[in-house]
Amino acid sequence: DTGVSQNPRHKITKRGQNVTFRCDPISEHNRLYWYRQTLGQGPEFLTYFQNEAQLEKSRLLSDRFSAERPKGSFSTLEIQRTEQGDSAMYLCASSPQTGGNTEAFFGQGTRLTVV
Amino acid sequence: AQSVTQPDIHITVSEGASLELRCNYSYGATPYLFWYVQSPGQGLQLLLKYFSGDTLVQGIKGFEAEFKRSQSSFNLRKPSVHWSDAAEYFCAVGRSNYQLIWGAGTKLIIKP
Numbered sequence: 001d002t003g004v005s006q007n008p009r010h011k012i013t014k015r016g017q018n019v020t021f022r023c024d025p026i027s028e029h030n031r032l033y034w035y036r037q038t039l040g041q042g043p044e045f046l047t048y049f050q051n052e053a054q055l056e057k058s059r060l061l062s063d064r065f066s067a068e069r070p071k072g073s074f075s076t077l078e079i080q081r082t083e084q085g086d087s088a089m090y091l092c093a094s095s096p097q098t099g100g101n102t103e104a105f106f107g108q109g110t111r112l113t114v115v
Numbered sequence: 116a117q118s119v120t121q122p123d124i125h126i127t128v129s130e131g132a133s134l135e136l137r138c139n140y141s142y143g144a145t146p147y148l149f150w151y152v153q154s155p156g157q158g159l160q161l162l163l164k165y166f167s168g169d170t171l172v173q174g175i176k177g178f179e180a181e182f183k184r185s186q187s188s189f190n191l192r193k194p195s196v197h198w199s200d201a202a203e204y205f206c207a208v209g210r211s212n213y214q215l216i217w218g219a220g221t222k223l224i225i226k227p
Contacts, residue, residue: 004158033213042119042205042217043159056213091159095212104212106151106158 002026004107006092012113013082020078021110025094032075033104034067035091036060043091049075050097082114117142119206121218128196129226136191136221138206146208148189149215150180154202162204165189176200201225 005024013019025032030051035043046065048056051072061067064082069075079086089111093104120139128134140146148165163174170182180191189206203222209215 031212040124041219042207043215044217045213045215048213093159093212103161103164106160108156108158 004092004094004105006090006107006110008110009108010111010113012115015084015114016081018078018080019082019112020076021090021092021112023075023077023092023094023107025074025092026105027073028096029094029105030072030097031095031104032069033093033095034075034077035093037089037091037109038087046077046090079112082112084114087112087114117208117216119208119216119218121204121206121221123221124219125222125224127224127226130198131195134191134193134196134200134223136204136206136223138189138191138218140187140189140206140208140216142187142208142216144210145184146210148180148182149207150174150178150189150191151205151207152176152202153205153220159205162191196223196225198225198227 007022032049034046037043045058047067049069052069064080067077089109091109093106095104118141150162151159153159162178163172165172165182172180178193182189203220205220206218207215
């Protein structure tokens, strides 16, 4: 399967715990995006990497959130001291670097539930 | 303010009937326009996109959309829906993938 892969698919955690999600993009794609989607809403942009450089961060990405893409391949999104409001679907997408108007390919997402 | 409105939260259509999903946007300049579909347990999949040129855009799975600048709309259509089209549909606008503004989605229910 050469699509975008996200792990885990589901995560239940207690409030205050840290969680980390992983995204493996399509191998030849050097752009990677993280989004958050809550029930009944469309995705909200969180952050964007081009290769290993984090080029854009949304105001939604509080200090408790950190994303990395150390070798320009897979990426991780960590949430520290989780809160119930962090419960959402976290989506990863990737695209090739051919200008700004290219299709982003999405993974199936990681659903986080904070109890 | 930039925004995307999908006025219908749910739409129910009989199998074989035609479909139109509405999308209106507010944006400073003419944005790029997208429709994505999200099926249960699946990732978002691009149906079609408009960047410039012909305002009637053909996409995958028999979908098309028409950009109407005067109405700031980009409605999605399909002449005959299939049960497999049941999913949630999202309209998005913007100038790049990381600057997309998304609608809240329209859930399509297909009646047998």
